[in-house]
Amino acid sequence: MKQDSFSGRATQGSFFEGLFVRSLQASGPFAEELRACGYDPHHPKAIYPIEVWNAALEVAWRRCYTGWTREAAYREMGRQLALGFLQTWMGKVVDMGLTMLGPDRLMARIPSLLALDTFRYELKVQPLGPHQYRVSIRNDPDAKPELIAGLLEAGLGRTGVKPTATVVMHREQDFDIDVTW
Incomplete structure (x- = not known):
């Protein structure tokens, strides 16, 4: 083990x-x-x-x-x-705030919420237009862009929108995901 x-x-x-x-x-x-x-x-x-x-x-x-x-x-x-x-005790606390935040404020908080491990890779959220953002992650030694895209879609869905997360770039430890709703 x-x-x-x-x-x-x-x-x-x-x-x-x-x-x-x-x-x-x-x-x-x-x-x-x-x-x-x-x-x-x-x-x-x-x-x-x-x-x-x-x-x-x-x-x-x-x-x-x-x-x-x-x-x-x-x-x-x-x-x-x-x-x-969101069914765990910690997730229930997070979930209470999701519906109140709304999608735009949730996107602004993604860097603090999207920490799957203790490694601090570079994470930036950039607005591209109304209801459109780019989430950029750099230097992630275990890059899993599709996992993150699924997380973003489900999390944003809790705010009452129907999001789409598209991996637009993936090179080794770097990736970008465009999110729209």
């Missing part, structure tokens, strides 16, 4: 709970495979090494999204992560 982080980076346990327990309801062989990579859905921890998060996402792709491309699966996992996280 993987316990240590080679990179020193960590991910919140509430993200694991949101995706794997609340949304995907890991059990049986799926839960066993998650345990083998370092996450036990029945004995959660407050934080996990980023390597466990990455391995668990791959397990979920193989187990829950058979036949899907990695990009499509990760986008759906981003949506499911958002919806499941």
